[in-house]
Amino acid sequence: MNIFRTIKIALKALGRNKMRSFLTALGIIIGVGAVIAMVSIGQGAKAEVEKRFSEMGTNLLFVRPGSRSYRGRHGGSSSYENLTEADAEAILENCDAVNYISPNVNSRAQIIYRNKNWNTSIYGTGHDYPIIRNWEVEEGEFFSEQHVKSARKVCILGSEVNQNLFEGANPLGQIIRMNKIPFRVIGTMESKGESGGWFNRDDVIFIPYTTAQMRLLGIDHIQSVDVSAISMDRSAEAMAQIEEVLRIRHKIAPGAEDDFNVRNMSDIAEGASEATGILTILLGGIASISLLVGGIGIMNIMLVSVTERIREIGIRMSMGAREKDILYQFLTEAIVLSALGGLLGIILGVGSSQLISHFSDMTTMVSFESIALAFIFAASVGIFFGFYPARKASKLDPIDALRYE
Amino acid sequence: MNSNNVLIKMEDLTKTYQVGETQVRALRGISYEIRKGDLLAIMGPSGSGKSTLMNIIGCLDKPTNGRYFLDGKEVSTYNKNQLAGIRNSKIGFVFQTFNLLARTTALENTELPLLYSNTPTREAKKLAMKALAQVGLEGRELHKSNQMSGGERQRVAIARALVNSPSLILADEPTGNLDTKTGNEIMDVFKRLNQKNGITVILVTHDPEVSAIAEKKMHIRDGLIESLE
Structure with missing residues (x-):
């Protein structure tokens, strides 16, 4: 039929x-x-x-120190203090799949502007941080390579901090105090929005990592490196190159464990x-x-x-x-x-x-x-x-x- | 007798049913020949085996033993699907209770056998209209079965039996649910189809008035042919 x-x-x-x-x-x-x-x-x-994740940049890689064990006692992750500015620069120089790097040193501090104060995260970063993280400057500008090299006391405000301290007034050129040290505001970041939970990505101040090392923490190592691979396809290649460079620089014998970790944003996103x-x-x-x-x-x-x-x-x-x-x-x-x-x-x-x-x-x-x-x-x-x-x-x-x- | 004229040949047909532990012998050896163009009445009281015989003649059932030839083919060896094909092409049924599809038009009811012979839609409609005209239902093609009188319904059933140009129309108590006048009209239709169109008709009935129009009568009792007229 x-x-x-x-x-x-x-x-x-x-x-x-x-x-x-x-x-x-x-x-x-x-x-x-x-x-x-x-x-x-x-x-x-x-x-x-x-x-x-793609807002953060899928070609992003993170380098952190590994877990240190000393005479059988294991520290937590990133317990080594062996990552240096020179390591970061070597990555940029020797890995051809790497585009940009930003050495990072993070801290928290009490910020004072006139009669207002606010406790927030301080991100000490390199000058390429906005490119790596796909994060635009709203007003003013991000600090330059020159600012970083000479460890200048300049800062860029996250939108939440800007709102809390300046309440809509123009912050550019104003002086705020961070642990009593004066910093000049040279820019503000565009808002990224809350990422869920209590964590607010806009509640942050950026300063050159060199300044953070010297003025806030008094250290000469760095805590992590953000790396941007040339493309998402080459991020695995970049990862391998970074590992090779750091193993040579840290004089790790073949077969021995790495004293650092490289993680790939696309893996995390996956x-x-x-x-x-x-x-x-x-x-x-x-x-x-x-x-x-x-x-x-x-x-x-x-x-x-x-x-x-x-x-x-x-x-x-x-x-x-x-x-x-x-x-x-x-x-x-x-x-x-x-x-x-x-x-x-x-x-x-x-x-x-x-x-x-x-x-x-x-x-x-x-x-x-x-x-x-x-x-x-x-x-x-x-x-x-x-x-x-x-x-x-x-x-x-x-x-x-x-x-x- | 010219064997080309024989439509149905039954050779010692028996049918035995198993009911629980007892065997019921509904047919106990029936041999008979029906010729093309015959108008035969099969008569007998209830329980005589006439329904069983009708089911075998109508290819709804198969005999337990014996051979049954229809149009020269031994259909007693056919399987279910082949029997369905034979019913479709060679046999038209008319039932006591009409058995039309409810809430369906006369035309669609008449087209039903053509559905199973894969007749193209347009052709099927033409054939069904022609069959309805043959039974005097022109103009009522689109009436639904539940809007029609008993006589009209039985006419639709006859048209449906006719539509595939079968070798044989098998009618089971066709006037049982009709009043005398309507019953007579229906009998006239059968008579006309037999005499004018040469269609073989078998009437199964216990009503002497119905069998009166038949030229041959077969009386059945206890699964055997009791007498032939």
Whole structure:
């Protein structure tokens, strides 16, 4: 029998019991809708995380000192104080996959401006820090190489600090005191926004790392190096080059452990997006249970329908319908029901994911894959749960079916 | 007898049902020949085996033993799917309770056998219109089965039986649910189809008035042919 005719017959049969067909399809509609909406939340979270990381620069690498162990006693990570300015410069000079570096020395300090004060993070960095971190200066300028070399007492304010100390007044050229040492404000950074939790990326002041070493901490090593690889593709290469350079500089014998750590931003980003990927699978998995329940609803109604229409099956068989004609007829009804439910479910899912992102902070992202997957899943549910009732119908004996009251 | 004229040949047909532990011998050896163009009535009280015989003649069932030839083919050896094909192309059924599809138009009911013979839609519609005209239902093609009277429904059923140009129309108590007048009209339709169009008709009935129009009568009792007229 022609497939279009079969579908037409199925639609007619479903049309005779509109309310029942709709309620049966509702299970699939809600199931598909839930899968699409839930997966859109998961994928939205994933996209958000990926966006955050790419804002920081995916070609970013971090170099930190390793864990020091002295006579069996292990310090924590970064317990070595063996990373120096010269190491950082050697990385820039000798690794051709490296573009920019920024030696870092971090601290906290109490900041005073006139009658206001604020406790904040002090980032001592190199002059290329804004390029490496993909972070723009809003007003004024970042300190220059010259500022770094001569350890000048200049600073750039994060937007949160700027707001707290100056409350909208122009901070450029003003003098603030950091642990009683005067610093001239030469710029402000654009706002990056909170990154979640209590940590605010804008609650920070940048000064040259040399100044931080001398004036704030009194040290001559550096705490870490931010490195920017030429491209994301070359960040693994950059990582290997950095390791080679530092092993030579730190005179580490072949086979011995590194006394430093190099981490790759794209690895970290991958880990984070993997975590949100698991979230997506989890949400989608829970939602697909409702799709499964919807499928059982279809099976239930199809079984009822077969019993109700035993006589019709008998008539059709006496007119020459073969087993497979009856099988296809009922199977098609189940598939049409679940496919229509799937289509309506797509509308419901896309609509509710729009509503979620509109009325809450959550980012949602509906992908073509999730729609296709949910629809194919719904149709397979129809085939799977429709098969048993259809087979039952096709195996009826025509004489019994004709006699059935 | 010219064997080319034989439509149905039954050779010692038996049918045994297993009901629980007892065996019910519904048919105990029926041999008979039906020729093309015959109008035969199969008569017998209930429990005589006439329904079983009708099911075998109609290829809905197979005999336990014996051979059954339809149009020269031994259909008693056919499997379920082949029997469905034979029902579709060679046999038209008319039932006591009409057995039309509910809430479906006369036209669609009539087209039903053509659906299973893969007749193209347009052709099917033409054939169904023609069959409905043959039973006097022109202009009622789009009436739904539940909007029609018993007589009209039975006419639709006859049109449906006719539409595939079968070798044989098999009618099971076709007037059982109709009043006498309508019943007579339906019988006239059968008579006309037999005489004018040369279609072989087998009526299964216990009503002597119905069998009166038949030129041959077969009485069945206890699974055997009791007498032939």
